[in-house]
Amino acid sequence: MIYSLRGTVVHTEPNMIVVECGGVGYQCSTTNQTIAKLPKEQKQVLIYTYLQVREDAVNLFGFYDLNELSCFKMLISVSGVGPKAALAILSDCTPEKFALCVASGDYKTLTRSQGIGPKIAQRIVLELKDKISNEQLTQAVSEGPVSIDLDASNVSEAIGALVVLGYSQSEAAAAVAKLDGSLPVEELIKGALKKLALG
Numbered sequence: 147m148i149y150s151l152r153g154t155v156v157h158t159e160p161n162m163i164v165v166e167c168g169g170v171g172y173q174c175s176t177t178n179q180t181i182a183k184l185p186k187e188q189k190q191v192l193i194y195t196y197l198q199v200r201e202d203a204v205n206l207f208g209f210y211d212l213n214e215l216s217c218f219k220m221l222i223s224v225s226g227v228g229p230k231a232a233l234a235i236l237s238d239c240t241p242e243k244f245a246l247c248v249a250s251g252d253y254k255t256l257t258r259s260q261g262i263g264p265k266i267a268q269r270i271v272l273e274l275k276d277k278i279s280n281e282q283l284t285q286a287v288s289e290g291p292v293s294i295d296l297d298a299s300n301v302s303e304a305i306g307a308l309v310v311l312g313y314s315q316s317e318a319a320a321a322v323a324k325l326d327g328s329l330p331v332e333e334l335i336k337g338a339l340k341k342l343a344l345g
Contacts, residue, residue: 151193174208178237183210213241234259252315304334
């Protein structure tokens, strides 16, 4: 198993990079998120990898950080989700945003990715909801550690109200997560709207 590559990125194109290590160029399928994080100059980079061995092919996938690699592995563990679909989702969603979509049940955001229909998106949310750790959900919100009980009635009502107002479920959950979950529904909605207005 190839765990990682340390070398120079000598070529990039949509969803693919070539990392040269010791004179050998390794072609890695990857995401737009990883490509965007690569240095502009030809500096040495560390890419975390996943090697897929099939009867008809050997494919190498590369990611800028371990969070993205972890999300990729979770996605391809879902029935009906292959590497191409996983890369499409992670090209549109950061690992933090993906974790929040799954934790909040926001499958609609996942359908914005190429080739992801409602049935597959719902299956991803259903199968991965218990696998998304609290730590990953905490990282999804920028303002320090958060604790959100998505099953609490006041929290779910506040998120539901924000969705009615036009926000996606993941945006609403992220805003509510920054507040004290024990607040009344009205206070949660007001506070979340303020945070959403600030961006």
